[in-house]
Amino acid sequence: MIESKRHRRMIANIATYIVLVSLSIFCIGPMIWMFLTSIKYEADIVTQTMQYMPSRITFDNYVAIWTQSGFPLLIGNSLVVTLLTVTICVVTGTLAAYAFSRFAFRGRDQLMLGYLVVRMFPAVMMIIPLYVVMRGVGLVDSRFGLALAYTSFLLPLFVWMLKGFFDSAPKELESAARIDGSTRLGAMIRIVVPLARNGLVASSVFIAIAAWNEFLFALMLTTGQGSRTWPVGLQLMVGEFQLPWGVLAAGGILSIVPVIVLFAIVQRTMVQGLTAGAVKG
Amino acid sequence: MTSSASRYLPFRALGELSETRYWMYLLLLPSLVLILLVIAYPTLYGMAISFREMRLTRPGLDGWVGFKHYAAMWSDPVFWIALKNTVVWVTAAVVLELALGLLTATALNRDLPGTKIFAVLILLPYFLPNVVAGHMWALLLDPRLGVINDILVRVGVLQTYKAWFADPNAALAATILVEAWHGFPFFALLLLAGLKSIPEDLYKAAAVDGAGVAAQLRLITLPMLKTVIAAAVILRVISLVNSPDLLLILTGGGPGDATQVLSLYAFQTAYKEFNFGYASALSVVMFVILMIFAVAYIRMSRITKE
Numbered sequence: 001m002i003e004s005k006r007h008r009r010m011i012a013n014i015a016t017y018i019v020l021v022s023l024s025i026f027c028i029g030p031m032i033w034m035f036l037t038s039i040k041y042e043a044d045i046v047t048q049t050m051q052y053m054p055s056r057i058t059f060d061n062y063v064a065i066w067t068q069s070g071f072p073l074l075i076g077n078s079l080v081v082t083l084l085t086v087t088i089c090v091v092t093g094t095l096a097a098y099a100f101s102r103f104a105f106r107g108r109d110q111l112m113l114g115y116l117v118v119r120m121f122p123a124v125m126m127i128i129p130l131y132v133v134m135r136g137v138g139l140v141d142s143r144f145g146l147a148l149a150y151t152s153f154l155l156p157l158f159v160w161m162l163k164g165f166f167d168s169a170p171k172e173l174e175s176a177a178r179i180d181g182s183t184r185l186g187a188m189i190r191i192v193v194p195l196a197r198n199g200l201v202a203s204s205v206f207i208a209i210a211a212w213n214e215f216l217f218a219l220m221l222t223t224g225q226g227s228r229t230w231p232v233g234l235q236l237m238v239g240e241f242q243l244p245w246g247v248l249a250a251g252g253i254l255s256i257v258p259v260i261v262l263f264a265i266v267q268r269t270m271v272q273g274l275t276a277g278a279v280k281g
Numbered sequence: 282m283t284s285s286a287s288r289y290l291p292f293r294a295l296g297e298l299s300e301t302r303y304w305m306y307l308l309l310l311p312s313l314v315l316i317l318l319v320i321a322y323p324t325l326y327g328m329a330i331s332f333r334e335m336r337l338t339r340p341g342l343d344g345w346v347g348f349k350h351y352a353a354m355w356s357d358p359v360f361w362i363a364l365k366n367t368v369v370w371v372t373a374a375v376v377l378e379l380a381l382g383l384l385t386a387t388a389l390n391r392d393l394p395g396t397k398i399f400a401v402l403i404l405l406p407y408f409l410p411n412v413v414a415g416h417m418w419a420l421l422l423d424p425r426l427g428v429i430n431d432i433l434v435r436v437g438v439l440q441t442y443k444a445w446f447a448d449p450n451a452a453l454a455a456t457i458l459v460e461a462w463h464g465f466p467f468f469a470l471l472l473l474a475g476l477k478s479i480p481e482d483l484y485k486a487a488a489v490d491g492a493g494v495a496a497q498l499r500l501i502t503l504p505m506l507k508t509v510i511a512a513a514v515i516l517r518v519i520s521l522v523n524s525p526d527l528l529l530i531l532t533g534g535g536p537g538d539a540t541q542v543l544s545l546y547a548f549q550t551a552y553k554e555f556n557f558g559y560a561s562a563l564s565v566v567m568f569v570i571l572m573i574f575a576v577a578y579i580r581m582s583r584i585t586k587e
Contacts, residue, residue, distance in 0.1 A: 012391075019388045020399040023381070026462065027403050033428055034417045050431040092311040099308035111309070118320045120571060122523040124547040125564035128557050129323035129330060152319040155312060183296035184304060213410035215526050220552060231412040235530065238416065245420055252413040263408050267401055275474035 031256075038062070038249035045245050061250035070225060071251065074233035077143060078212055081229055084147035085154060085211040086204050092151075093158040094200065098188055100159065101166035112163075115156040126152055127220045134221065143227045149217050154207045161206065161273045165199025166192065202269035205262050212259065230255050331561035338555045350562035359538055359546060360563070367542040367567075370457060370528075371521045375514060377461040382468025382513075389469070390476040400473075407466035415530030418459045422446070446532055449539035456531050456540055463527065468513050475509030476502070511582040515575060522571050543567045 037045060038061050040054045065071050100112055130149050131140065139145030169192055177187045193200065215231040222228045228236075234251050237243045243251075263270075298304065331350055334342050354360045389400055406414070421429050424444035433439040445455040483501050492500065525545035528534065534541035534549065544567060551560035 013393060016388045016391050016393055019384060020396070020403075023385055023388075024399055024402040027406050027466070030417050030421055030462070031405070031409075033421060034413075037420060046426055050426070050428060052428075088315070092315055095308040096312040099305040103305040105305050115316070118316065120519050120523075120568075120575065121320065121324055122544060122547075122564050122568050122571070124523070124525070124544055124551065124560065125327050125568055126320070126323050127548070128551050128561050128564070129327035130319070131551075132330070132335075132557065133323060133326065148315075148319055151315055152323075155315060159312065183299050185292075185296045185299035188299075209408055213408075213412075215410065215412050216524065216529075216548065220548075231410055234416075235412055245423075245426070248416055249420065252416060256409055256413055259408055259410070260405065263405065264401065267404065271404070271470060271474075275471055 034249045035253055037245055038253050040246055042244050042246050061244075061246040062254065064247045065251040065254065069237055070233065071230070071254075073225060074228060074230040075255070077227055078229040078231075080143045081146050081150070081218075081227075082208050082211045084144060085150045086208050088147060088151050089155050089158045089207050090200070090204055093155055093162060093203075094193065097159045097162035097166055098192065100163045102192075112160075115159055118156055119153060123153070123216055127217060130217075131220055140221055141223045141227050146218060146221050146227060146229070147211070149221055150211050150214060154210055157210075158203050158207050161203040162196070162199060164273055165196045165203065168199075169195040198266075198269045199273055202266045202273050205266045206270055206274070209259050209262060327561050328565055330557055331565045333558050335557040335561075336555055337557065346558070350559045351566070353559065354562060354566065359541065360543075362538045363541045363543045363546045366453070366538075366540065367522060367544075370453065370460075370540075370542055371518055373457045374460045374464065374521060375517055377457065378465040378468050378517065379510070379514065381461060381465040382470075382472050385465070385469035386472035386476055389473050403469060404466045406463050407470070409463070411463070411524075411526040412530060414459065414463050415527055418455075418462070419446075419531060422455055447536055449536055452532055452536060452539050456528055459531060460521070460527055464517060464521070467517060471509055471513040472506065475506045479505045507582065511578070515578055518574065518578075519571060522567065 036052075036054055039057045039059065040051070041056065041058050041060070044051050044054060044056070100108065126149075130152070134140045134142075134145050134149070139148070173195065174187050174191050177191050178184070182190070213231065214229075215235070218229045218232045219235070222232060230251075234248070234255070237251075238248060298307065332345055332347060334344055334346050334349075336342050385403055389396055389403075421427055422445045424430070424442055424447070427442070427445075430439065430442040434442065443451065446452045479501065483505075484497055487497050487501060523544055525542060525548050528540055528542060528545050529548065532540045534545050543563060547560045547563035547567065550556050550563060
């Protein structure tokens, strides 16, 4: 009886590992293939018989994407837009998340629900009027304008995520500081925000990745070199120049490196923040 | 001394302000103003545009046209194709993602050694940009040098390389596969958190009562996960209906209109033809359908819970 139970457990464990390994290959395989493509010579990519492991390695594709196109400029624009978006969200969103987490006031639940509902608005529905409005005030083709547009769907997300982290920060220290004569503002800046530091970083990284990756708003709202971000630039390069596969793969790898690094650093706290809301109901 | 005191005066004034009963409203004000500015106003304006003629290519054409765009939609064959494709595409993708997500979450929840590394690897696709995900899969599925074709031919599933995005049915299936790859980690993430919140005692008690693995899954796991599944499905449906990114990159709606969905049709009407009036009407209809679905779905999953 015990023998058969152990036997069953062993089979279950092996099955679990098989599932996990296959899913990991499914997830990571395409990325590895893109990396391998990026270090192949073009002749080795376009061959009659498929080359699985590159027979010779080159970094020409990386040099090509970096020097022959406006890629550094695109990356620079994306960096500026991402930083602006994160700054706007952190400054305004932290205050709102703190208010939602610590105060009971009339209209609080409705307002929070409102922050959630705006996420249901189709991007296309927002893009058209935003384009018309921003053209009117001269914010089309501006990095600040694009960052503002991004806050429309990232700020509500940021507030919800951060509120969860504020909720789980202990309230005792805050009360103690208040008793010692600290103002609410003082207690918030000196006690609560440092306590929820990890959550703040994770929420900011989540916003940063989303802004860095965003494609649709950027396609519509940027028209020139001055503000075009890398997803739009890369997409247009594919269309206009028939970008060679190796160069395209190199561009893809370069642009996802920051995402992977950031994700690896804060993934645990970020996952916690992403799931908290849904699990609580 | 006095100079440092005066330098901190603004901060002190704010500190005093924070003691008043309006403090929480002041905290909310900046984000609220921003959201009203970039969401509420454009949304209302967008709805207004759907009742107007607005084509940037023909500036002379302007003015209110009532329900003209909505009437035009009714007799627009592309609209109906896009609506049908949206339903098929979203349903297939969500079902596939839910199944894969449930499998992943169950496997990860057994907490075997090394699970953490697998979790990171499996979550990664969710954070990849659509542009890279799209081109990566275009490379994998390429009709001349795609590695998936090569593998399938070697294994014997295919006789020759297949042009996945040229055949209407294969194109829709291929884009669903790519979307599932991109989106299933989201389900895995939420379902894993849901599984972890189920008390271990429930399973122990069930085991004592003689419930097998299947009975435990049916009587404990699925009922306890119901809320999480409902939340995950609704969030995913919303984001799938709303975002045409992946299809825009992979197929542009083609071949023909085989992968044309509502969000993509609306975007292309705005971006290519600059016909903002019709595009707005399309997105308003999409939004209304989504709202009806969301309300019905939430009501349904609540009724079954009670």
